[in-house]
Amino acid sequence: MRPAILNPLFAEATSLSGVGPKVARLLTTALGTSPAPARIVDLICHLPASLVDRTYRPTLRDAQPDRIATVTVHVLEYLPRRISRQPIRVLVADETAAMEVKFFTGREDWIKERMPVKAQLTLSGKIERYQDRLQMIHPDYIVAADDNSNVPEFDVVYRTTEGLPARSLQKLIRRALERLPDLPEWQDSAWRKLNDWTDFKPALLAAHAPRCDDELAPSAPARMRLAFDELLANQLALALFRNRMRAKPGRSLKSGGKLRAKVLASLPFQLTDSQSAAIAEITAAMEENTRMLRLLQGDVGSGKTIVAMAAMLNAVEAGCQAALMAPTEILARQHLASLSPMAEAAGLRIALLTGRERGAARAALLAGLAKGKIDILIGTHAIFSDDVEFRDLGLAVVDEQHRFGVHQRMLLQGKGDAPVDVLVMTATPIPRTLQLTAYGDMMVSRLTGKPAGRKPVATRVISSSRLDEVIDGLRRALAKGRRCFWVCPLVEESGVLDVAAAEERAASLRKIFGAKVGIVHGRMKPGDRDNAMRAFQNGETSLLVATTVIEVGVDIPEAAIMVVEHAERFGLAQLHQLRGRVGRGNAAASCLLVYQEPLGTVARQRLAILRQSDDGFFIAEEDLRLRGAGEVLGTRQSGLPDFHFADLAIHQDLLTAAHDDVRLVLQRDPELKSARGESLRNMLYLFGRDAAIRYLRAG
Numbered sequence: 046m047r048p049a050i051l052n053p054l055f056a057e058a059t060s061l062s063g064v065g066p067k068v069a070r071l072l073t074t075a076l077g078t079s080p081a082p083a084r085i086v087d088l089i090c091h092l093p094a095s096l097v098d099r100t101y102r103p104t105l106r107d108a109q110p111d112r113i114a115t116v117t118v119h120v121l122e123y124l125p126r127r128i129s130r131q132p133i134r135v136l137v138a139d140e141t142a143a144m145e146v147k148f149f150t151g152r153e154d155w156i157k158e159r160m161p162v163k164a165q166l167t168l169s170g171k172i173e174r175y176q177d178r179l180q181m182i183h184p185d186y187i188v189a190a191d192d193n194s195n196v197p198e199f200d201v202v203y204r205t206t207e208g209l210p211a212r213s214l215q216k217l218i219r220r221a222l223e224r225l226p227d228l229p230e231w232q233d234s235a236w237r238k239l240n241d242w243t244d245f246k247p248a249l250l251a252a253h254a255p256r257c258d259d260e261l262a263p264s265a266p267a268r269m270r271l272a273f274d275e276l277l278a279n280q281l282a283l284a285l286f287r288n289r290m291r292a293k294p295g296r297s298l299k300s301g302g303k304l305r306a307k308v309l310a311s312l313p314f315q316l317t318d319s320q321s322a323a324i325a326e327i328t329a330a331m332e333e334n335t336r337m338l339r340l341l342q343g344d345v346g347s348g349k350t351i352v353a354m355a356a357m358l359n360a361v362e363a364g365c366q367a368a369l370m371a372p373t374e375i376l377a378r379q380h381l382a383s384l385s386p387m388a389e390a391a392g393l394r395i396a397l398l399t400g401r402e403r404g405a406a407r408a409a410l411l412a413g414l415a416k417g418k419i420d421i422l423i424g425t426h427a428i429f430s431d432d433v434e435f436r437d438l439g440l441a442v443v444d445e446q447h448r449f450g451v452h453q454r455m456l457l458q459g460k461g462d463a464p465v466d467v468l469v470m471t472a473t474p475i476p477r478t479l480q481l482t483a484y485g486d487m488m489v490s491r492l493t494g495k496p497a498g499r500k501p502v503a504t505r506v507i508s509s510s511r512l513d514e515v516i517d518g519l520r521r522a523l524a525k526g527r528r529c530f531w532v533c534p535l536v537e538e539s540g541v542l543d544v545a546a547a548e549e550r551a552a553s554l555r556k557i558f559g560a561k562v563g564i565v566h567g568r569m570k571p572g573d574r575d576n577a578m579r580a581f582q583n584g585e586t587s588l589l590v591a592t593t594v595i596e597v598g599v600d601i602p603e604a605a606i607m608v609v610e611h612a613e614r615f616g617l618a619q620l621h622q623l624r625g626r627v628g629r630g631n632a633a634a635s636c637l638l639v640y641q642e643p644l645g646t647v648a649r650q651r652l653a654i655l656r657q658s659d660d661g662f663f664i665a666e667e668d669l670r671l672r673g674a675g676e677v678l679g680t681r682q683s684g685l686p687d688f689h690f691a692d693l694a695i696h697q698d699l700l701t702a703a704h705d706d707v708r709l710v711l712q713r714d715p716e717l718k719s720a721r722g723e724s725l726r727n728m729l730y731l732f733g734r735d736a737a738i739r740y741l742r743a744g
């Protein structure tokens with residue numbers, strides 16, 4: 046049960062006056078809580094992104110153009126409009142000069158009421174010079190001159206969304222902050238004193254009211270305190286989960302390695318050294334009498350699948366079943382296709398379970414699973430369904446887990462009381478810092494390097510103004526029988542617009558390449574999606590327009606060219622993943638990163654990194670350095686924690702401190718029963734990590 050003191054914070058935003066259904070929807074978008082409705086706590090955790098300084102108060106004659114200024118003027122007249130589409134122009138002046146105030150939208154009577162002729166007004170906004178005249182377009186503030194108090198010295202600006210003006214959002218956040226109760230301190234008092242930090246509430250209020258850029262910076266004391274709190278919640282949740290798992294009995298899965306040997310002998314290649322090493326580590330961990338929770342990390346194309354297969358063979362040989370879970374149906378099917386021959390070589394039974402297996406077929410499959418007639422089950426998250434019962438599941442492998450959240454992973458291992466070993470595979474080269482936040486102290490096996498014979502993918506960064514050249518290149522490649530991906534970006538987070546963009550692109554490419562063009566996206570019916578993938582796989586189509594559904598894992602050796610549109614919108618790790626989709630066969634492969642101008646300096650540097658390097662870890666570290674953790678992996682879909690306050694590129698030391706603090710806390714008070722423990726529970730709720738409270742025996 047959530048402590049009552051926190052209840053006001055967990056009310057929906059609609060409980061604020063002025064928030065009806067429409068504003069609520071906009072808030073959901075602006076605060077990124079979708080599909081959940083925005084709550085008070087989401088508002089108060091939305092910190093200002095920038096600051097507008099309105100303390101510059103020049104006379105009009107002295108005013109520097111393009112700077113935010115607050116000026117006091119009187120209204121002279123409304124200038125005549127020759128055509129009705131002309132902006133409404135109001136001539137104002139002080140003792141030194143005149144200026145035009147322009148309105149491109151807005152009703153004239155409304156404006157005249159705010160700015161009546163002869164009135165003395167204080168205006169605040171950007172003053173510009175236009176054709177030798179001063180102008181101010183849509184002032185941010187229009188107030189009576191004797192009411193200067195209505196123009197704040199500093200305006201905080203919040204990231205918002207179209208349709209929700211920053212000022213409205215600001216007001217709502219201010220109202221939400223009024224609901225913030227005083228909360229008992231959860232930080233260690235010596236630590237807090239050492240850092241000279243205030244309590245949580247004053248810190249949050251201060252973070253919302255910066256008065257200079259230093260106070261807005263992530264290194265400002267208020268922001269540091271909040272970042273630490275957030276990291277502490279993250280580390281505590283992971284540690285509680287881990288302790289719970291440790292406390293449960295494990296089981297030793299011993300295998301002689303016969304099945305493994307049989308399957309490996311059937312492969313047309315030799316394992317790389319790091320594949321062999323990883324298999325040995327995992328085999329040893331499975332034999333141990335505890336629950337395995339292990340990360341298998343390896344760059345795209347490093348050959349993780351076979352390592353996972355070896356682990357599953359261990360489990361089967363030890364008399365259990367194994368499951369492999371993929372984030373998309375496409376991937377699950379692909380795993381089935383590539384693992385079936387291996388399973389056959391070992392005389393094992395393998396089956397597929399996705400959301401699409403229904404009715405009698407599904408019932409038969411579930412029965413087989415319960416009786417132990419199926420050794421290896423491949424599937425999507427459909428495997429989580431309550432009615433899916435194994436006779437004896439020994440190992441669960443989660444592939445490309447960055448699409449799954451930490452919570453789902455906890456679910457998988459925490460489900461029931463059966464001691465299941467878990468192997469999590471990730472192709473996302475997660476920088477070490479991020480790894481700690483996503484996995485805590487998880488054990489890691491790492492695949493370094495790639496199987497021999499891989500050629501680097503030639504990578505070009507090219508402006509969308511040169512799309513013609515890209516198309517010419519495609520024409521030549523397609524004529525040679527090559528296959529190409531064309532990826533359209535995620536537009537916002539809706540998943541609707543990106544589909545529209547992809548369909549539009551497919552239509553325009555069809556005009557050029559006709560029936561060779563296929564399309565696949567996340568909103569297609571699964572059957573259509575499979576057909577589209579199959580058509581591309583067997584060459585019926587040779588240019589596949591896709592949204593990022595193809596990002597992870599798809600293995601089509603004939604694919605030689607990867608075009609990514611709006612590359613500047615992707616995380617580098619994502620682009621690296623996409624690039625990894627080509628160059629798997631023998632032909633020379635290339636990746637064209639098409640960007641939209643204008644491209645900022647950081648964006649340019651980022652794309653240049655991809656051109657320079659083919660090393661996923663290097664790329665991820667550089668991306669972290671340039672952009673900050675939240676963005677590196679595209680938070681929403683990354684499965685990495687989505688931090689409001691902490692920026693791991695800056696707060697790394699705080700993460701380490703939080704990690705150590707958690708260890709001490711749990712040594713002294715493993716059930717969080719002390720006074721501080723109670724406060725820490727509040728903190729877990731506040732930061733949305735309360736699922737971890739279930740892992741307290743007494744919780």
Ligand code: ADP
Pocket residue numbers: 314315316317320343344345346347348349350351472496497598600
């Ligand atoms: P990822 O790590 O991206 O999941 P996969 O497991 O899909 O990579 O492997 C990519 C490709 O490399 C597959 O076609 C696989 O058969 C092949 N492969 C895996 N290991 C080796 C190896 N040791 N030598 C040659 N090819 C390999």
Ligand code: MG
Pocket residue numbers: 349350598
């Ligand atoms: Mg893979």
